[in-house]
Amino acid sequence: MLFTKNKKAQMQLMETIGVLFIFFVLVLFGLIFYFKFQQISLEQKEEELLANDAMDITLTALFMPEFQCSRGSAESEDNCIDMSKLRAFNQTISDYINDYYFNIFGFSKISITEVYPGNISYVLYDKEKVSTNAEGEEVSSWQLKESTFFVVTLKDETHGRNFGSTTRGIEIKGMYGVGYITVEVYS
Amino acid sequence: MSYLKNNKKGQYTLTFNWIYVLIAGAVILLFFIGIAVKQKSISEDNLSYDVTRILESIITAATASEQTKNFVDTSSLTDYTFTFTCELDDYGGFKDIFSGYGVEDTSATEETIIEPIFAPAKIQTAEMITWSLPYKFPFKVMDVLMITSSNTKYFVIGDSSEQALKEELLNSTIDLNFEFIDSFDDIDPGDNYQVRIVDFDSGLSGSQVTDNGAIPESLESLDDSKVSAISFMSTGGINYYQKEGNHFEKLNNEVIPIISNSPDERDVTKYAAIFTHNDETYKCNMIKMFERLEIISEVYSGKYQELLEYYSEGSETYDSECLTALQTNDPFNGIHLAAQVCTSSGYSQCISLINYASEIEQLNDLLDLELCVTIY
Numbered sequence: 001m002l003f004t005k006n007k008k009a010q011m012q013l014m015e016t017i018g019v020l021f022i023f024f025v026l027v028l029f030g031l032i033f034y035f036k037f038q039q040i041s042l043e044q045k046e047e048e049l050l051a052n053d054a055m056d057i058t059l060t061a062l063f064m065p066e067f068q069c070s071r072g073s074a075e076s077e078d079n080c081i082d083m084s085k086l087r088a089f090n091q092t093i094s095d096y097i098n099d100y101y102f103n104i105f106g107f108s109k110i111s112i113t114e115v116y117p118g119n120i121s122y123v124l125y126d127k128e129k130v131s132t133n134a135e136g137e138e139v140s141s142w143q144l145k146e147s148t149f150f151v152v153t154l155k156d157e158t159h160g161r162n163f164g165s166t167t168r169g170i171e172i173k174g175m176y177g178v179g180y181i182t183v184e185v186y187s
Numbered sequence: 188m189s190y191l192k193n194n195k196k197g198q199y200t201l202t203f204n205w206i207y208v209l210i211a212g213a214v215i216l217l218f219f220i221g222i223a224v225k226q227k228s229i230s231e232d233n234l235s236y237d238v239t240r241i242l243e244s245i246i247t248a249a250t251a252s253e254q255t256k257n258f259v260d261t262s263s264l265t266d267y268t269f270t271f272t273c274e275l276d277d278y279g280g281f282k283d284i285f286s287g288y289g290v291e292d293t294s295a296t297e298e299t300i301i302e303p304i305f306a307p308a309k310i311q312t313a314e315m316i317t318w319s320l321p322y323k324f325p326f327k328v329m330d331v332l333m334i335t336s337s338n339t340k341y342f343v344i345g346d347s348s349e350q351a352l353k354e355e356l357l358n359s360t361i362d363l364n365f366e367f368i369d370s371f372d373d374i375d376p377g378d379n380y381q382v383r384i385v386d387f388d389s390g391l392s393g394s395q396v397t398d399n400g401a402i403p404e405s406l407e408s409l410d411d412s413k414v415s416a417i418s419f420m421s422t423g424g425i426n427y428y429q430k431e432g433n434h435f436e437k438l439n440n441e442v443i444p445i446i447s448n449s450p451d452e453r454d455v456t457k458y459a460a461i462f463t464h465n466d467e468t469y470k471c472n473m474i475k476m477f478e479r480l481e482i483i484s485e486v487y488s489g490k491y492q493e494l495l496e497y498y499s500e501g502s503e504t505y506d507s508e509c510l511t512a513l514q515t516n517d518p519f520n521g522i523h524l525a526a527q528v529c530t531s532s533g534y535s536q537c538i539s540l541i542n543y544a545s546e547i548e549q550l551n552d553l554l555d556l557e558l559c560v561t562i563y
Contacts, residue, residue, distance in 0.1 A: 052244065056243075056244070056247045059248070060247065060250075063250075063330070065326070065327040065329055065479075066482070066483055066486050067486075068327075070326060070563045072551065072561060072563065073449075075321075076327060084489075084493050084494070085487070085489075085490050087493065088485075088486045088489020088490050088492075088493065089486045089489070091489060092482065092485045092486055092489060096482055100478070100482065103300045103301045104301055157560040158493055158497040158560065
């Protein structure tokens with residue numbers, strides 16, 4: 001009788017342990033599923049933010065008064081780069097990258113490539129995400145990169161003589177080329 | 188006896204089982220409540236970050252599109268109060284500037300060290316209005332963003348000190364919450380979130396907004412932070428006022444000069460002053476523009492040097508004429524150095540910029556007149 005009772009109690013204990021085990025296994029599955037889901041949605045969100053950043057930076061770069069074509073007091077010319085200003089800016093920017101332009105462009109690379117008439121490429125801004133490894137060397141530490149391209153006209157007023165301009169500035173002012181702006185954003 | 192003992196043991200087991208179930212149930216319940224609470228807090232944080240992110244996109248788009256007014260539907264965000272701050276460093280310069288916007292009572296903030304945003308200190312609205320205008324000095328320095336809301340009411344009074352600006356305002360603010368009035372008696376705040384009085388009579392005998400001057404009766408019941416005023420002096424310059432009980436208190440000690448060289452065009456610096464919270468945020472945002480001016484003037488200095496080389500290499504008659512015009516004056520180095528002083532020493536040191544801007548404008552006009560390549 002005592003033996004039967006003891007066995008019954010053991011059975012009940014085993015049953016309780018079994019129930020608890022299954023319960024915690026289910027909770028564990030739930031947690032793993034939840035965290036995996038969270039991780040995937042975070043990655044998606046990160047990609048989405050990166051794409052947004054790339055668009056914002058491209059938009060900002062296209063309207064930079066530092067190299068956008070101007071027409072006196074009239075409105076600036078859209079999607080047009082003044083090559084004289086661009087060349088000057090290319091020499092100036094290095095003094096202001098960390099203190100100023102990093103706040104606008106963050107970790108990204110902005111370059112302008114001439115397609116016609118020449119094929120010169122200007123890297124205006126390049127700030128890659130880097131970290132220092134065990135050997136003390138700087139290595140790239142970005143995981144994602146989003147690139148956007150935008151076609152622009154390149155206005156060059158001081159390189160017009162080769163194109164047969166003879167009157168002061170009239171034809172020279174109309175010297176336009178074609179190129180594209182590349183914005184690469186790192187995450 | 189054995190039966191009784193057995194029964195008592197059964198009772199103990201039963202009680203123990205119930206206590207065990209209760210404790211286990213409570214632990215499990217607490218675990219899930221903990222997750223739910225944590226999730227709620229994360230969701231709230233995420234929402235405020237999303238809201239800031241939306242605001243960032245609105246601001247980027249508005250800054251990039253020159254001379255546009257955008258009416259942004261924020262009806263789903265009416266529970267949130269947006270805050271805008273801008274504080275200069277101890278010397279009134281740019282070096283340790285603290286500037287940003289965010290959602291009140293949350294950690295969701297976005298720094299705006301570069302972008303000047305002229306806005307009230309707080310906005311809680313179903314419709315946000317962004318207005319971007321280019322700041323030209325005389326070349327374009329950057330697009331200035333002004334932010335207001337459909338429930339921020341502007342009462343414009345007087346017409347003596349800035350007649351041209353008032354007329355311009357009348358035409359350009361038709362779609363904003365502006366009302367042009369003749370006296371304080373016409374002021375009715377309605378159910379607007381905040382009220383700003385724009386006084387164009389300041390410095391004259393008819394001036395209505397003065398230091399320690401009486402608050403219009405209809406505004407007395409409003410919270411102090413919701414009523415402010417700006418007055419345009421007949422001698423040039425502006426003053427900011429804030430409601431303190433039943434009177435106005437002047438916020439700035441010295442009159443704030445307007446630093447601009449476009450008296451005949453739409454003057455963005457005066458528009459910006461109307462939408463800005465107070466004297467400090469106005470100066471702070473202006474200093475941001477002068478910091479950009481410092482860099483852009485260096486770029487134009489480079490272009491100026493390139494033009495000098497270009498015309499000195501040429502052998503045509505116009506080359507020498509354009510070269511002479513260019514050599515008349517080199518104001519770019521001057522404006523660059525003046526901007527450096529201004530951004531490190533404070534707004535009061537920025538007045539000299541006006542003369543350099545005027546010289547640059549003259550030079551560009553001369554080049555244009557001689558049919559040479561212009562600087563800007």
